Amino acid sequence: MTRRRWVAGAGAAAVLGGCERKPRKTAPVSIYRAASYSDDLYALVARIIADHKLDVRGKRVVLKPNLVEFDEHAVINTNPKLIHAALEGFRAAGASDVQIAEGPGHRRVTLDLADAAGYFSAVPRFESVFTDLNLDEVTKVRFRHSNSKLDSLFLPNTILNCDLLVSLPKMKTHHWVGATLSMKNLFGIVPGAVYGWPKNVLHWAGIDETIADLHNLFPRAFSIVDGIVGMEGNGPIQGRSRPVGVIVAGADPVAVDATCCRIMRIDPLRVQYLRLSAPEEQLAEESTAQFGESIASVATEFALLPRLSHLRLAKGGKTS
């Protein structure tokens, strides 16, 4: 089922899959090793598309990176080489159109930010394939089941009208919610032209809750997580780089994020937005069909701020 079938404007939003509290079968999650950004990421993305049997022929695909701020000494943003590999990969798989779209939360100068972060040099004719979601046309979308204090949000038409949304976050800790992965990455689709810089309505309505609300609107977003070099400590901006050497992918954002948490040695059952988005048993490691590398073989403990130490996954990988 594609995004376009799920969302056909505000009216159809009512039929969107809400947060089903009963367990359901999750889509598989795959873990791939990639030691550095010099690896053949083009082949890797092609493999991901094949492994997950993504049929994007004739479809409109939107790639949503995590482009937040630029600091030459920090690994804040999704690496542009992975974004270009995804662009080429989905094109090669037959997508009729592949766009890159992002709406940074702190700074209005999106294209300058993208330039500084290396997107212009890594992606030929970047401006021709990029949409600033902060300034896009918008449509009001109502939540069928709201976890937060919001009952609706205005969202960019570029996102609402695509057939497949691909969330491409950086694997990072987050100083408020524990980890920022494919689900939290969707904060970037909320338009600054309506809500400002930052999109502070989301914070006041509850960060975990609005992450879950946005996930409910896009429960089948495909995720490709940049875990080649992640960020630990005071993420998502001021943390330290943490090499992991992995890409994590899947068609179920909850399952992907839960898997990434385990890799980071964070207990997904203690991450509130995951608990809001799926019943406990669905978050269990054994509930997710997983292939490629095992979690244990790539697990890399991410340093956590002291106030988040309760999120640490118990030794042995089991929920404490």
Place this chain on the structure above:
Amino acid sequence: MELYEHPNFRSLLSSQNPDGGWSYTRGGSWTEPTCYALLALSAAGQSASEEGQRAARWLAARQRADGGWAPRDVVPESTWVTSLLLLLPDGVISREQAHRAVAWILSQSGRESSFLFRLRVRLLGATPPPEQEFEGWPWYPNTAGWVGPTSLSILALRKLVPFGDVQIAAEVDRRVEQGRRYLLARRCRDGGWNHGSSKALGYDSDSYPETTGMALLAMHDSQAPEVVVAQTLAKQQIETCRSCEAASWLRLALLARGFQPTSLVLPDPRNTLELAMERITEAAGRGRNVFIQRT
């Protein structure tokens, strides 16, 4: 060359929508880019042109019942864009409309500075951070204050024709002073401003050039030592700034403080807002700063 003969000005005019407004890049008309476009026309002495009159009609017709303006017709909420309407040339909106807009702006403040919020923080056993003491302005109602909307609101309220109503005039003065204190309290470790969160969990943040320019422009007549430091930073930032929007704000601020930046050529504009800002900044360099001077 006259300001209105420049290719950027012609590009700006050619992108006006049939309804009189402007989009950010393409599509329907939004309040913010339309305000900046009309400010650019005003800076070029062209606000009375056909394009300027169509833009003025589009904007004037969109005041909401609460006195504010929404960012886009489909959004049923007045937001920070209301402050931009008060920066426009005299006559674009009526005096009565301006009074209602001022009342709306004065009704808005950062939620974190409210008595109830600060009381709640204390009841939870914490001490509200000192920077949350002052009333800034939010982007969106019922949220926290931030540097961008606070800077624009200060500029808007200071550009007003003085009010006959003494009470409102006093409240305007009080809120402007609160806003300026808000900005001083939110400076980053390098002396400039970012979006408004200079400390996160005790970690200091660095400033951005665009918000440093906006805040410095709002504080353009202040000789406070902190503002002088920000001015020095702005001079450094403009030399390396790659963004037209950011460079415009920095240059506008430095010009307003009596400095002619050596960097005369702005980076190429990338959208309506930047096209307008480039022209507004060029006019300021010729002595006509529409954010400060009445037109």
